[in-house]
Amino acid sequence: MIKTCIISLITFLALTVSILLFPSLKIGGKKTGTYWIVAVLGALALLAFGCVPPAEVAGSLISNTAINPLKILVLFFSMTFISVLLDEVGFFRYLANRAVKVAGNNQFLLFITLYFTVAALTVFTSNDIMILTLTPFICFFCKNAKIDPLPFLVSEFAAANTWSMMFIIGNPTNIYLATFAGIGFAEYFKTMLLPTLAAGVLEFLLIILIFYKRLKKPLKPSGDGFKIKEKAELIAGIIHLVLCLLALVISDHIGAQMWIITAVCAVSLLISVTVIKMIKREGIRCLSRSLIRLPWQLIPFIISMFTVVIALNYRGVSAQLGEYLGNTHCVLKYGVSSFIMSNIINNIPMSILFSALPNSLTGRLYYEAIYSSVIGSNIGAFLTPIGALAGIMFTGLTERHGVKYGFKEFIGYGALISVPTIAAALFTLSLVI
Numbered sequence: 001m002i003k004t005c006i007i008s009l010i011t012f013l014a015l016t017v018s019i020l021l022f023p024s025l026k027i028g029g030k031k032t033g034t035y036w037i038v039a040v041l042g043a044l045a046l047l048a049f050g051c052v053p054p055a056e057v058a059g060s061l062i063s064n065t066a067i068n069p070l071k072i073l074v075l076f077f078s079m080t081f082i083s084v085l086l087d088e089v090g091f092f093r094y095l096a097n098r099a100v101k102v103a104g105n106n107q108f109l110l111f112i113t114l115y116f117t118v119a120a121l122t123v124f125t126s127n128d129i130m131i132l133t134l135t136p137f138i139c140f141f142c143k144n145a146k147i148d149p150l151p152f153l154v155s156e157f158a159a160a161n162t163w164s165m166m167f168i169i170g171n172p173t174n175i176y177l178a179t180f181a182g183i184g185f186a187e188y189f190k191t192m193l194l195p196t197l198a199a200g201v202l203e204f205l206l207i208i209l210i211f212y213k214r215l216k217k218p219l220k221p222s223g224d225g226f227k228i229k230e231k232a233e234l235i236a237g238i239i240h241l242v243l244c245l246l247a248l249v250i251s252d253h254i255g256a257q258m259w260i261i262t263a264v265c266a267v268s269l270l271i272s273v274t275v276i277k278m279i280k281r282e283g284i285r286c287l288s289r290s291l292i293r294l295p296w297q298l299i300p301f302i303i304s305m306f307t308v309v310i311a312l313n314y315r316g317v318s319a320q321l322g323e324y325l326g327n328t329h330c331v332l333k334y335g336v337s338s339f340i341m342s343n344i345i346n347n348i349p350m351s352i353l354f355s356a357l358p359n360s361l362t363g364r365l366y367y368e369a370i371y372s373s374v375i376g377s378n379i380g381a382f383l384t385p386i387g388a389l390a391g392i393m394f395t396g397l398t399e400r401h402g403v404k405y406g407f408k409e410f411i412g413y414g415a416l417i418s419v420p421t422i423a424a425a426l427f428t429l430s431l432v433i
Contacts, residue, residue: 004051004315008308011042012345019346019386020407023396035346035389036297039304052311060310061303069306071259072179076172077294078262082244082269083125084293086237088286089230092121092133100141107147107219111211114138115155115204119163124245127164127171127381128295131157131390132397139401145219149403151211154413155204157394161381162203162421165374166196168258169248172298173351173377180355181370184252191371194432199379199425206417232276233286240269295389298348305349313356322357330361330368331433335426338376339418343384347377368433372426379422383414 018034025034046052061070086092099113114134122130134156142149164170168178168188178188208215228234244265251258270287277284312318325333334354341350351373358369381388385395385407398405 001315001317003049004046004311005317007042007045007049007051008312008317011038011045011308012349014038014042015345015349016386019392023392033297033389033392035392036301036304039301039308039349043304043307046308046311052307052314056314057307057310060306069176069302071257072172072175073299073302075169075175075179075259075262076298078259078266079126079169079244080129080294081266081290082237082241083129085269085273085286085290086125086234086241087129087133088290088293089234089237090228091234091237092130093137094228095121096134096137105218107217108215110219111151111155111208111215114152115159115207118156118159119200122160122163122170123166124241126169127160127378127388128390128393130160131394135394135397136401139398139403143401147217147219148214150405150409150413151207151214153394153398153403153405154211154417155207157391158203158207158382158417158421159200161378161388161390162199163196165192165199165378165425167192167245169262171378172302173347174374176348176351177355177370177374177377179258181367183367183370185248185258186250186252189249191367191429191433192374195371195375195425195428198428199375199421202424203417203421206420210413210416230286232280233273236269236272236276240265240272298389302348302352305352308349309352309356312353318353318356319360322360325357325369327361327365330358330365331372331426331430333372334358334369335372335376335422335429338373339380339383339422340376342377342380343387346386347381347388350380351377364433368429371429371433375422375425375429379418379425383418384411 015035015038018038022034024031026032047054047057061068095117096114099117100110102109102113118130118134135153138152138156139149142152161171165174166189168174168183168185174188183191244262247256247261247265248258251261273287274284277287309318325337334357338350338354341354344350345353354373354377355370358366361369381391385391391410395405395407395410
C-alpha cells in the first residue's frame, strides 16, 4: 500500500507541476500537452512495480459496465465531435456576432447577452467547446472596440464551468461520476437543475458587482458581419444535436445506454455531412478539421488516471480515504474536498478518484457524495488554471492574444467568484437531494 501511495502521490504532484510550469513541449516539431505524458508514466510505474496486476486493469477496461472508461470516452468524444463540427461551420461565431448586434454600443447589455449566450450554449454542448470557441472572439472584439476584455473573459470562463453542471454531458467529470453511480440523464437533470440555477444566478450577480464600473463605459461595436456559408451542414448539425439530447432525456425509459446514443448520432452526422459534401461536390475540410480538433490526448490521460485509481482501490487506499471523510455532512465534506482537490490534481483525475471514495455509503448519503463531487469538479475549475484542462487552454489563448490574465489574476477573480458560488450550489443541493 505504501509503495502505491508514494507512486500515486508523485504522479499527482508531477501532474500539478507540469500543468503549472511545463504545460506543453514539442515532439517532432508539434506541440503536445505534458499532462497526459505524466499520467502515462505514473500508470506504467504502478504496473512495473507490481502495485496493481495488469489483468485487473485490463478487466476493468473490457468490462461490460456503465463505468467502463472506454464507453465514457465514446460518449464524451461523440458529443464533442457534434459541438466541434457546429463550430467549424460557424454556428457559435454567428451567435456571438448576433449578440454584439443586439447590444449595440451598450457594453453592459453586451456583457449580459454574452454571459447568457455562453450559459445557454454550455448547457447543450460542453464547457470546453465554449472556451475554445469564444475566447479568441472575445479577445479580438474587445481589442477592436478598445474595451477591457477581463470582465468578458472572467464571465465566459465562470459561466462555462458553472452552467455545465446542469446536464450530464456538460463536462467529462459529470459523465464519469454520474455514470459510475448509475445515474441516468433525466435523474441527473432533475437533481442538478436548482443547484445550477442558484450557482449561476449568484455568480452572475457577483461578476456584475465586481465589474460594474468598467461595464458602464460605451463601446464601438466591431462585429465582422459573419455569415454562415455551409448552411446545409449547419442544419444537419443542429438536427443531430437536438435529436441526441432528446434521446438522452428518454434513455432511462427506453433502456438505451447513453454512449450508444451519442455514438450513433455522431456517426450519423459524419455520414450526413459527407453525403452533403458529395452532393455539393465540395471537399470535407470541415469534417477533417473537426476530427483533428478533438482532444485526443484525453484518451491516454483518462485511461492512465483510471489505472492509478484502480491501483488505489486494489490496495485499499480509496476505502480508507472514504472512511476518513465519514458518513456525516457528505454534501459539505465531498463538495469542499473535491473543490480543493480539483485544484491540486486537476478535476478529471479528482473525479476518477472520488468516484470510488463513497463506496461504503448507501442511499441518500451516497448520492450526496456523488453530486457534491460533480459540483466541486465544475466550480473548482475556475479557482485556479490547474482546476481543469479548460483553464490551461484558456490561459494559453489569452496569452496568445496579448491579454494579461496570468495565475495571479486568475486566482484573484476565481476566489472572489467560485467560493460563494460553490456555497450556493452545495446549500441548494442539500435542500433538493
